[in-house]
Amino acid sequence: FQILNIKKYIKEEIDKQVKSKTIPLMFFFLSMFSVSSLFFTTFALAKLTSTATVSGTIFSTKDFAPPVTILNSIPPNTNTSPLTIIYTSDDSDIDHVDLCYYFNDGIVENCSPNFDFNFPDGEGTYYFFTRAIDTSGNTEDPNIDLTNATIYDITPPTTNYVVNTGSTSFSGLSLLSENNWTIIGNGQSLADNSFQLGIGDSDSIDYLIQRLLLPQNLSSSLTFSYNYSSDDISEYDNLSVGVSTINSIFPIFSFGGTGTTDWQTISRSLLQWAGQTIDIYFKLTNTDPTYLTTTILKDINVSPLDLRTGDTTPAEFLATDLGVGIDTSPAPTDISIGDTQINISSIDLATNIESEHSISIVTLPPVVLNKISSSTVTIYNNTDSAVDLSTYSLDVGTTTILSGTIPSFTSQDISLTVGTTSVGLLNNSFIVDSTTFEPLSIAIWQRQSDGLGPWTRINAPMSFDLQSRLSQSKITFTVSGLGTTLANMNYEILYTEGIIPRQIAGTILPHTIDSNGTASRDFFLGTCSSGSCTPASGIGSSFVVTFSGTTKTFILN
Known part of the structure; x- marks a missing residue:
């Protein structure tokens, strides 16, 4: 009965206050009653922010509508x-x-x-x-x-040269050792020096790592083939490849997402790290143990030589980004016979810019000189089709006209007396290949790899040679006659840059010597800093080379 009287009293007092004003519909519930005051909670259908005073008694209103932003x-x-x-x-x-x-x-x-x-x-x-x-x-x-x-995304994209596995190429024996790999996580070694990262369903990060000292001034590249597969429904799993130094980590390749790739072979220059101890790492990240993500790696090679090939199809590049994706990347680049250096860089959609780096490719002619003895000159066809030899000739002091055809990727011997220390191969009277050598006697002067490799001396006591690639600020050093490892395998190359003396020094490692007892290296004449390399200027023509205590002087053009 008291509550009913209170409600009536409230109604009368509110009517006096608002008179003819319209107020939103309200439901009042008695929440507390005392002798001195009454407190009510108002549940409003619309927002009320004011308070009503009735004869000294305060009624609070409360908004139950959530805010919206x-x-x-x-x-x-x-x-x-x-x-x-x-x-x-x-x-x-x-x-x-x-x-x-x-x-x-x-x-x-x-x-x-x-x-x-x-x-x-x-x-x-x-x-x-x-x-x-x-x-x-x-x-x-x-x-x-x-x-x-x-x-x-604050990581720049990565760009790498795609190696055409349908053509032949040569870059020397790897500086990596088959027995020096370290596997961390869920990985395993497979046959033929290949590896698998990501074994079984696991939430993990797997590593394949090898540490090596890159020789001073070495123009080397990392080349490898990979096959990536992910059953995940999201796109956070990935393979990344990089170089780690004592101070920094440099990603040089990345690939991620879902699905399965075909085999892909890529190559990346390591010239900027020449003379440093580095860790080469392959890292597979699997973010969800419910799904399997795996990568198989094979043919991992740190080359002592720039890539040599007989393929003149345009060079193609793979630009990848684990973040927002690629905005701009290098277009295919035409390749011509001779030395080609291509500077490459990509930009992603977050405007991260990859530091420019280069790839060096030595492209050999379709038909080249391959091996020379005192009684035979051997030529080689670097192409995937037969070549008509009717326009070709040999210059060994006298000219010998060639005939017939040479099948693809094969050699052909031409019997003749080689009484000079230089031989030239001509096509339509233009020189397409030539080489100069010391008197042969019983030795053989041949390419380290059929059709592609640098020249080296075979079937002789230890010997070494220096060949010019000065148009690219590079030289090629070859050693032969290393059927057994010598007590001293150190080399030193002295030259001048203007009036400043320069030195390149290092050691030939046994596992970089091929079955013919030969080893070779390409050296860059210049300096590298912060990822960019600057060629030396004013290089003198005289190079003094010492290997295993023996010294020779070479004059290069």
């Missing part, structure tokens, strides 16, 4: 940190707002009042939403909109 447009990708994120709201009684996010495909919610976002989980995809709380304590029901996302 909207995120402004967020860039789909960025390499900027912090990223300022802005929201808007029509609610005027917001107490505070948190910026929340999910990282990649995770389920962990992270919230902070800081809207200058600094990407605390590193590179990846961030899905944003806001959660506001108003002055009445109502919490916003967040709107999870997948378009409110950005990919944070």
Whole structure:
């Protein structure tokens, strides 16, 4: 009965206060009653922010409608940190707002009042939403909109030369040792010096690592073949390859996503790390143990020579990016006979720019000189089709006209007396290949690899030679007669840059000597710093070479 009288009294007093004004429909519930005051909670159908005073008694109103905030447009990708994120709201009684996010495909919610976002989980995809709380304590029901996302990517893309496995090539015996690989995680060694990373269903990071000292000034490249496969439904698993030094890590190749690739062979110059001790690493990341991600690696080679090939098809490049994707990358580049250096770099969609680096390719003519003895000159066909020899001739002091055809990828002997120390091969009276050598006697002067390798002396006591590639600021050093390892396998090359004396020194390692007892290396005459290499200028023509205590002087043009 008392409650009914109170309700009646309230109604009368409110009518006096608002008179003919219209107020929203309200439901009143008695929450507390005392002699001195009455407190009521108002459940409103619309927002009320005022208080009503009835004869000295205060009635509080409370808003139960949650606030609403909207995120402004967020860039789909960025390499900027912090990223300022802005929201808007029509609610005027917001107490505070948190910026929340999910990282990649995770389920962990992270919230902070800081809207200058600094990407605390590193590179990846961030899905944003806001959660506001108003002055009445109502919490916003967040709107999870997948378009409110950005990919944070600060790693430049990688670009590598794609080796045409359909043609022959040569880059010397690998500086890597088959027995020096270290496997960390779920990996295993397979037959034929190949490896598999990612064995079984596991959430892991697997490594294949080998440490080596790159010789001073060596123009070397890392070449390998890979086959990547992932059953994952997301795209966060990946293979990355890089070079690690005592101070830094340099990614040089990356590939990720779902599905399976065909076998791919790529090559990347290591010239910028010449003279340093480096770790070459292959890293496979599997983010979800529910799915299998694996990579098979084979034919891993750190070459002592620039790539030599008889293939003149345009050079192609593979640009990859684990983040936002590629924006611009090198187009196929025409290759001509001789030395070709191609500078390459790519840019990703987050505007990360890859440091420019180069690939050197030595392209041999279709038909070349291959082996020379005192009574025979051997030529070789570097192409995948037969070549008509009717336009070819040999110059050994006298001219010998050739005839017939030479099948693809085969050699052909021409019997004649070689009484000079130089031989030339001509096509339509133009020289296409030539070589100069010391008197042969019983020795044989031949390419280290059929059709492609540098020249070296066979069937003789230890000997060495220096060949010019000065158009590319490079020289090629070859050693032969190493059927047994000598007590002293050290070399030293002295030359001048202007008036400044320069030196290249190192050691021939036993596992880099081929079955004919030969070894070879390409050296860059210049300096490398911070990833870029500068050729020397004013190089003198005289080179003094010492190997195993024996010294010779070479005059190069």
